[in-house]
Amino acid sequence: MNPYVEAARPRTLPAAFAPVLVGTAAAATPIPEADPTRFVLALVVALSLQVAVNYANDWFDGVKGVDSAARTGPRRAVASGLVTAAGMRNATVAALGVAAVAGLVLAILVGPELLLVGALAIVAALGYSGGAKPYASLGLGELSVFVFFGLVATAGSAYVQDERLTLLPALAAIPIGLTSVALLVVNNLRDIPTDEAVGKRTLAVRLGEGHTRRLYQTLLVLSVLLVAPIAYVAGSWLPLLGLGALGTAGPAIQSAGRVPLGPGLVPVLERTAQTLVLFGGFLTIGLAMAG
16 A cells, blocks of 8 residues: 555545535525535645645654554654655645635635634644644643534534534534544543553553543443434434444444454454444434435
8 A cells, every 4th residue: 555545544534534524414595505616625725635644643653763663553754764854744734725725715615714723623633743742742632623623613614605504504413423433532541551662642541441442432332322402402303313323333342342452453443444434324314314
């Protein structure tokens, strides 16, 4: 596999697609009347930012020596010597550049308020692992994911269609954000021993193994339960199609409670990504049909 494709971590990309799909479907503007240009631009922004975050983590952690041979997750391009630090830095800048250009066009079409949101998103992408005090090591990575890949990406995708904030997409953003956070939580749960060894104080390291397992399970359970109020606000039972994600969420919740730390949690990470795909897909269909 091309090292840059590998470093983009394709399994995490559902965190970029799902909120844009759900937000667009939850917009007050019916799907047949949705602006396809704005939809595509929102998708490009979300996807580029997700790739940029993954590249930046690879770059910063590689330079700082955080990634070691004992790491159990996917190999990192810089730490393994597949890509130079300069090459990954340039890839990060390129991904952020794509997001910035697409965001600028969206701001021209929708309004200048999007420029502030975009600037904050870029700062968040770089600050996760970069700088003297990366906020991932302060235990704030999950909060950032919830805000930017949940609330902002979902409600923002509706905003670019409606040019106003409404209740339904704001409510739909919460379970999408929680499921995206669950993806990060199980990733950091797997890496507790190696992160702790190099002084990377993620939320999982701070909470400890037991509390992190319970946090992960709680996030997925809450995500599923929130389908009910979404259906109520939508005035239709169709958003309940989101419950179809239980097919992968259930096994993931069970496995997360008993699988030992390390490589054994990789299948749980995969099921979590599948849950986000299914949840986002079913909820999108339900909201689109309800509208």
